[in-house]
Structures are given as structure tokens and as C-alpha cells.
Amino acid sequence: MSPRIGLNFNELLKTAIQIVDNEGWDVLTISYLAKKLTIQPPSIYNHVKNLDELKNSIALYGIQQLYEELHSSICDQSKEAIFSLAFAYIHFARKHPGLYQSTLSSTHTVGDEYTVVATRILELIIEVLKPYDVNEIDQIHIVRGLRSILHGFVSLEDHDGFGINIPIDESIRYVLKHYMMNIVS
Template identity: 35%
Template sequence: MARAGINAARLTQTAAELADEIGFDQVTGSAVARRLGIKDPSLYAHIANARELKVRVALLALEEMADQAAAALAGRAGKDALVALANTYRDYAKKHPGRYTASRFELDAQTAAASAGPRHAEMTRALLRGYDLPEPDQTDAVRLLGSTFHGYVSLEMAGSFRHTPRDADASWAWTLDTLDFALRNHPRRDSPQA
């Protein structure tokens, strides 16, 4: 019989909190059960397996970041929007390192399509409208921004910038300035330089 007060949402929240404390890779059904003071079998009355638990944390993280990004982007355009979106991801990673890692967890195609993941792409496309990029340049720019934001944040989280003379915040600002410049000055495909 399922223990009172334990449900899939509570398990997901507990797993997300645990991910931030000990790392997403260390989150297991047993660890969540211990945190909640229940036996392992009680956990599986609400979720199918450990993978489902990790998927649920990934979905939660994607949703939280999408909500924060939407709020940060409201009323912004151009470079202001670019910086707001980038900072949303970086700030989220600093505040919720385990959840941020979970947001990069591989989802099957159906789950990914139903997640908040497409909202992230839509918000990125919305901010790119301020740069007047046609397709396929816009798709390339979505990939460039996602790769740059998440690559930088992942390297920073791993401590890659800790022992360098240049401050990580200064490099982050330089990166965003460079992205803005590249997007504003990208040659159109119908121009002779393209």
C-alpha cells in the first residue's frame, strides 16, 4: 500500500532537491526513498523505475527554466533579450546545478516533444526575430546560441574556468557581446558575400 503523502510529484520534487545537493548522476530510487523515510518498494508504487524518476526531474527542470526564461524575456528584444535568455540558463545552473544537469538528460522523441523543450526553441526563435534572420540561418542561430550557452555553463559548472586569470563573468559578457555582433552582422544568404 502506498504511504500517505507520497505521490509522483513529491517524489519528483525530492529527487530534484537531491540532485542539487549530491548531483543528478547520484540520484537513485533508493536515495529518494531514504530521504523520504520510506522503503524502496513504496517508491515504485508511484513510478515505474529509476529512469522515470530521472525523466521527471528533467521535465521539471525544463519547465522551471522555460518559465523563468519567459519572464526574463518579456518586453525585451535584440541584445537585451539575448542576454536575458543566456543569463536565465546560467543563473539557473548556479542555483540548481543538479536540475540543470537533468535538463540535458536524453529524452525519447515523444517525451521531448511534449516537454517544455520546444518552448525553449520557440523563445530563442522569438528573440532572433530582432536580428531579422531568415531560414535556414535562424535554425543555425538557435543551435549556435544553445550550444554556446549550455557549453559555457557546463564548462563553468565543471570548474574549467577556475584557474584562469580572466574572470568568468568578463568572459561571459564578451561571449554575449560577440554573439550579438555576429547575429547583427551576419551576411544574408541572398547577399553576394553569402
């Protein structure tokens, strides 16, 4: 392999993201990334300390992209905003399965940039819940439930877990509608 002139961190990150989105989070290794970039593995270490640092960079990029998708999906403060946000979440996971998986990683430390963005997502969801007039503790329960519902749909769909010929988005809307109805009752 000949060396890659002009390789930089952004190109490295872009290629790593393509790997995780197209082939899976667990496929990414320093050796495999080097092969995709047609460079020797030690060249990767000019840009990252190790695989964990690279995966943390992907996770940070992923959580930032997820926040942007969620934020841009909300156009008003009505009770329908939760549906827009939920479908933006699902859309992101469908479009970027590897990036989505990276956002679920637990290797991040409290206080880092990742946690700051994750907190912004939580604040965004709580803002969307304002029309439901629920207290702070209930908001946390609702956010956890909502995340569980959405992740459940994403995970099952990703593993071909829905075999009945009814559109999945209809099921998502149905479950969310009934979940949110129970919040206000």
C-alpha cells in the first residue's frame, strides 16, 4: 500500500462512519479502517490515540447529528411536536444505523462534550413535553418510556422483527398516540 497524501482526521472520521453505517459498529477496527483508506494501520495513530478515541469521536458526531435532526423536526409547541420528534429519531436510526448505535455507547464520561449534547437532547424533549403539563419527575419517566419505545421499534426493525404486513410507521404512531394519551389521563 502506498501512503495517502493529505489524509486528515475528517477524512478518517468520514470513512469510519461509512463503515459503521454500512457494515456495523462492531466491524470497525484500526486495521479495517486502514485497509479501507489504503494505508498502513500505524498511520491511523497520527490522528487518533486508539480505537476507543475513534469510537468516541464517532459517538460525539452521531449524538450531534441526532440532536440536529431532532431539533429541526420541531416546528411548533403543540402536542403533535412529540410525534415529529419521535419520527425524526426513527428516521435518523434508519438512515444512520451505525451512528445511531454509537449514540448508545456507555464509554463516555460525565462532563465531556458527548454528555453536553445528550443533555441538550433531554432538554429538547422536555421542552416538547410542556404542552402535556407534567411535573419534573414524570417528565423523566416519560422520556425514558419514549426512548424505550423508539429504541424498541428501531431495534426490532433492524433485526427484521416485524413480519406482519402492516406499515411499521402506523404501529409507531399508534403506540405513541396511546402512550401520550395515558400521560394526560
